[in-house]
Every structure is written in C-alpha cells, then in structure tokens.
Amino acid sequence: PEQQNGRQLTSTPSFSNMQAYGLEPQDWTKSALSIVVVGASGDLARKKIYPSLFALYNDGMLPEYFNIFGYARSKMSDAEFREYIASGLTCRLSNKDECGDKLEEFLDRCFYHAGQYSDSKDFAALSERMAAKEEGRKKADRIFYLSIPPSIFTQVAACASDAASSPSGWTRVIVEKPFGRDLESFRELSEELNQHLTEDQMYRIDHYLGKELIENLTVLRFANLVFEPLWSRQFIRNVQVIFSEDFGTEGRGGYFDEYGIIRDVIQNHLLQIVALFAMEQPVSLDAEDIRNEKVKVLKSMRKIDMDDVVIGQYRGRTTKGNHYPGYLDDKTVPPGSLCPTFSAVAMFINNARWDGVPFLLKAGKALHSRRAEIRVQFRHVPGNLYRNKLGVDLDRATNELVIRIQPNEAIYLKVNNKVPGLGLRLDVQKLDLTYKSIYNKHLPDAYERLILDVINGDKRLFIRNDELEAAWGLFTPILQEIEEKQIAPELYPYGSRGPVGAHYLAAKYGVRWG
Ligand code: NDP
Numbered sequence: 397p398e399q400q401n402g403r404q405l406t407s408t409p410s411f412s413n414m415q416a417y418g419l420e421p422q423d424w425t426k427s428a429l430s431i432v433v434v435g436a437s438g439d440l441a442r443k444k445i446y447p448s449l450f451a452l453y454n455d456g457m458l459p460e461y462f463n464i465f466g467y468a469r470s471k472m473s474d475a476e477f478r479e480y481i482a483s484g485l486t487c488r489l490s491n492k493d494e495c496g497d498k499l500e501e502f503l504d505r506c507f508y509h510a511g512q513y514s515d516s517k518d519f520a521a522l523s524e525r526m527a528a529k530e531e532g533r534k535k536a537d538r539i540f541y542l543s544i545p546p547s548i549f550t551q552v553a554a555c556a557s558d559a560a561s562s563p564s565g566w567t568r569v570i571v572e573k574p575f576g577r578d579l580e581s582f583r584e585l586s587e588e589l590n591q592h593l594t595e596d597q598m599y600r601i602d603h604y605l606g607k608e609l610i611e612n613l614t615v616l617r618f619a620n621l622v623f624e625p626l627w628s629r630q631f632i633r634n635v636q637v638i639f640s641e642d643f644g645t646e647g648r649g650g651y652f653d654e655y656g657i658i659r660d661v662i663q664n665h666l667l668q669i670v671a672l673f674a675m676e677q678p679v680s681l682d683a684e685d686i687r688n689e690k691v692k693v694l695k696s697m698r699k700i701d702m703d704d705v706v707i708g709q710y711r712g713r714t715t716k717g718n719h720y721p722g723y724l725d726d727k728t729v730p731p732g733s734l735c736p737t738f739s740a741v742a743m744f745i746n747n748a749r750w751d752g753v754p755f756l757l758k759a760g761k762a763l764h765s766r767r768a769e770i771r772v773q774f775r776h777v778p779g780n781l782y783r784n785k786l787g788v789d790l791d792r793a794t795n796e797l798v799i800r801i802q803p804n805e806a807i808y809l810k811v812n813n814k815v816p817g818l819g820l821r822l823d824v825q826k827l828d829l830t831y832k833s834i835y836n837k838h839l840p841d842a843y844e845r846l847i848l849d850v851i852n853g854d855k856r857l858f859i860r861n862d863e864l865e866a867a868w869g870l871f872t873p874i875l876q877e878i879e880e881k882q883i884a885p886e887l888y889p890y891g892s893r894g895p896v897g898a899h900y901l902a903a904k905y906g907v908r909w910g
C-alpha cells in the first residue's frame with residue numbers, strides 16, 4: 397500500500413460486481429479515480445452520496461487511488477467539508493465494528509472546491525486540483541455526480557465536459573432525477589445534454605433500481621423454474637405496485653409542488669418496477685439487452701385513461717393531541733395548490749403475455765405506513781375442491797406473491813394450508829423469505845450499488861433515453877389534462893389510507909388493494 401497524506405491506504409479494489417456479469421474488470425492498479433460531487437453542499441449529497449461513498453470505501457470497494465471533490469457555490473474549507481461529511485455519516489456497520497480509523501482515512505481523501513456552476517474557469521481550476529492528486533498514475537478517470545437542481549444540469553455538463561473532463565481516461569456523469577417534467581421538457585434537456593455528453597458517458601439514476609429487492613426481481617423470475625410459467629395473464633389476476641410514506645413533503649414542498657407525486661414517484665420508480673416485472677427474458681444480462689426488453693414493455697402500454705387515475709392531497713389532522721400539518725400548511729407551497737401528493741393509476745400492457753391484466757400503481761405521502769411493495773394476486777383455483785373448507789374470505793384466499801421492497805425486505809407467497817389437527821379446515825399462511833431472518837447482514841443502500849456500477853461502467857441499472865421517452869409519452873397526456881382542467885385532488889387526512897377514490901378504482905377491476 398502507498399502513502400497519501402501521510403497515511404497508509406488500506407482500500408483494495410474489488411471487481412466482483414464486474415466479474416459476476418462477465419464484464420472485463422478495469423485494472424485500477426495504474427489508474428486514479430476522481431469523484432466530483434457537484435452540489436456538494438446539498439441535501440442529497442449529505443444524506444446519500446457521502447454515506448454511500450464511505451460505505452464503499454469501508455468495504456474495500458473503491459479503487460486504491462481515489463479522491464472525492466465537493467463542488468458548489470457555498471464557501472467551505474477542506475476541513476469544513478470533511479466536518480460536513482462526517483456530520484451526516486451514519487456507519488452502517490453494526491456497533492461492534494470499528495470504522496473510526498477508516499473514517500479518518502476516507503475524509504483525508506475528500507477535498508472541497510467552491511465555484512460557480514456556469515463558469516468554465518472555476519471548473520478548470522477544479523480540474524487542476526484534481527490533476528495534482530491524480531499525478532503519478534498512468535491514467536485518471538473522473539466521475540461527476542450532478543446532485544443539483546435540474547435547471548442547471550446543462551450548464552454544469554457543459555463546463556465539466558469542456559474544462560474538467562479527464563485528459564487521460566474516461567469521464568462519466570451521473571444525472572439525478574427529475575429528468576424533465578413532461579415529454580417536451582425531457583426532449584429539450586436530453587438534446588441539450590447530448591451536445592456536451594455522449595450517451596455512453598451519461599448515467600441517469602433512478603435509485604429504486606439500486607434497491608436489493610428490485611435487483612432481485614430478475615433473479616426471482618429467471619433463475620427459478622417455478623415462477624416464470626405462472627407469470628402471465630393466464631394465472632395472474634392483477635399486479636399492484638404500492639409506494640407509501642408516513643411523512644409529508646416537509647421541507648421539500650418547494651420542489652415537490654413543481655412536480656407532484658406522479659412525476660416524483662410513479663412515472664419513474666414505479667413504472668421502472670413494472671417494466672422489470674413484466675419484461676420478457678432478455679437475451680443476456682448485458683445492459684442493452686435488459687433495457688431493450690424494458691422499452692418494449694413501456695411501448696406496449698395502453699394510453700392511460702383519465703378515468704383510471706385518482707389524485708389526492710393530504711390535509712392536516714389532529715389526533716391524540718398531536719397536530720400533523722396538511723400539504724397546504726407548508727410555507728414553501730403556494731396557497732391553494734392543487735398538487736397531488738397521492739395518486740393511483742390503473743395501467744395495461746397490450747401484449748400477449750399481459751393483455752387485460754390490471755397493473756395498479758399507487759403512491760402517496762403522509763399515509764398511515766411506510767412501505768414499498770409489489771403484490772401479485774393470482775387467479776382463483778378452478779374447480780376448487782375446498783371451496784367450503786376455508787376459514788377465510790374466499791375472495792382473499794387466492795395465492796398472492798408479495799415482494800416487499802422496504803422496510804423489512806421480504807418475499808412471501810400466501811398459500812392455502814390445512815390447519816393441522818383433526819377435521820379439515822384451511823387457512824392462509826405464508827411461505828416466507830424475510831431477509832433479516834435469513835441473511836444476517838446489512839443491505840447496502842441503493843446509492844452504494846449504483847455508484848459502484850458507475851465506477852465499473854455497468855449500465856444495467858441506469859435509464860436509457862428511449863425508456864424515458866416512452867415513460868414521459870405515457871404520463872404527459874394525463875399530467876396535462878390534470879393541470880389544464882385544474883382537477884382538484886381528493887383530500888385525505890394525514891396518516892390515513894388515502895382517498896377512497898383509490899378503492900373505487902381498484903373495485904372497478906375487481907381488485908382489493910393489498
Ligand atoms: P438541493 O436543493 O439541496 O441543491 C443542491 C445544491 O445545489 C445546493 O446545496 C446548492 O448549493 C445548489 N443549488 C440549489 N438551488 C440552486 C439554484 N436554484 N441554482 C443554483 N444552485 C442551486 O438539492 P438536493 O440535494 O435535494 O437534490 C439534488 C438533486 O437530486 C436534485 O436534482 C433532486 O431532484 C435530486 N434528488 C434529491 C433527493 C433528495 O432526497 N434530496 C431524492 C432524489 C433525487 P450551493 O448554493 O452551495 O451552490
């Protein structure tokens with residue numbers, strides 16, 4: 397190990413991820429890696445990006461010669477930047493693990509550079525600082541993580557590419573969501589970015605794709621014999637993709653009001669889940685093969701009917717002496733805003749596998765629980781011999797496969813089972829794969845997986861331009877209709893199960909939300 401800043405470097409590169417997908421691992425022994433977090437003073441950087449980088453470092457997953465540069469307008473010294481990072485870090489290792497020394501080592505590799513987002517000279521100065529740290533390596537690769545508001549994506553991409561891209565290695569750029577707010581603005585942004593970056597360089601993030609159970613979806617489907625034969629309209633009655641948060645938009649009202657829940661969660665995170673869930677088996681695990689299949693699903697989706705959309709907004713509620721403020725009580729939200737904080741949408745895929753199967757997507761803020769799940773309800777057993785033996789509601793006694801993305805990650809299958817003992821009575825039980833009782837380890841945060849993939853040049857979990865084109869194509873007409881007609885959202889109390897309209901929508905297709 398070499399010395400840097402007077403300390404021995406203990407991090408060793410790990411290429412397991414690349415090898416698992418049959419990709420050629422990069423030889424990092426001769427290369428340096430510089431990671432620039434643009435918008436370094438922001439919320440996402442502090443909450444997600446630094447903790448993920450540290451966790452990767454701690455696990456020996458970063459290349460040996462890496463450095464992290466924070467870039468933003470706020471003035472900060474390197475020491476203040478390190479304090480800022482450290483104050484937001486929560487060690488994800490269990491208490492018995494010591495990560496104190498590692499943290500010091502990690503912080504020694506973090507530097508801060510203040511500059512404007514549209515000034516090439518500032519980026520050139522950053523580049524010089526990076527070059528000084530990269531010196532001595534045959535090659536230096538650079539990653540720019542654009543953790544900034546989308547209004548400045550293009551100017552930053554322009555400056556980074558003109559004045560700070562790597563002279564000797566590759567330069568990759570991670571672009572955060574939201575990528576546009578409708579089809580037109582998406583196309584504009586895309587065209588602008590294409591003037592400065594190649595498709596190869598761009599990594600459009602959807603952090604739901606980095607979640608453990610989403611990564612596992614394709615494994616569940618294509619590495620098991622038992623599920624795939626059932627994965628079609630022949631056996632599946634409906635599929636529900638549910639996102640629910642038990643807190644409101646507190647503190648993010650300004651951003652949220654511009655977008656609303658459909659753009660914030662459904663058009664991206666939930667639709668991506670549907671695409672992975674419903675796609676055909678890809679030719680290989682190669683990024684392009686997977687994304688080709690996802691695009692086919694998105695392009696096969698039926699135009700969304702406004703009658704299949706429910707929108708809601710949470711209102712304040714006082715319960716047991718506690719007051720929970722409504723969406724409109726947030727000072728950063730314009731008075732009288734009609735912005736939806738809840739939506740349920742029924743979608744259909746017009747292909748041979750899924751024709752007629754409702755995909756019910758539901759997302760809401762300030763609901764009664766925090767959870768993200770995929771629920772697959774199977775059809776009734778034909779000619780069921782045990783119709784009268786169930787001790788439960790017949791309608792609910794069909795098999796159901798639940799993939800719980802969070803919290804308490806799990807996959808379980810609800811099956812009808814004989815209650816042990818004399819007599820013949822059935823009940824519903826679970827074949828249960830709850831992660832924490834089986835795998836005794838902390839799951840990595842989605843951002844860890846995704847940043848590692850960018851380092852490794854693996855694009856499987858990033859969104860391609862044509863996926864976004866199809867996704868915006870699906871949602872733009874209903875978003876326009878909602879906004880043009882100023883459709884009022886149905887109010888629901890903070891902490892409730894959401895507007896009743898969502899239940900009517902499900903009932904229209906003979907479905908009960910799980
Ligand atoms: P912030 O609003 O915290 O902005 C990040 C930094 O950008 C700020 O610290 C500020 O730095 C600079 N900045 C903020 N507003 C402007 C502006 N109008 N013009 C120029 N610079 C500005 O954003 P977040 O960190 O919350 O999010 C970053 C990106 O990630 C956004 O695209 C967001 O949509 C996306 N995202 C965020 C999530 C979150 O949980 N926060 C979740 C998913 C995606 P300075 O003033 O020092 O230059």
Ligand code: BG6
Nearest residue numbers: 573603641660661665768802842
């Ligand atoms: C973000 C949305 O993309 O995802 C937020 O902008 C939402 O509104 C968040 O809260 C949810 O992510 P997670 O990983 O906490 O479920």
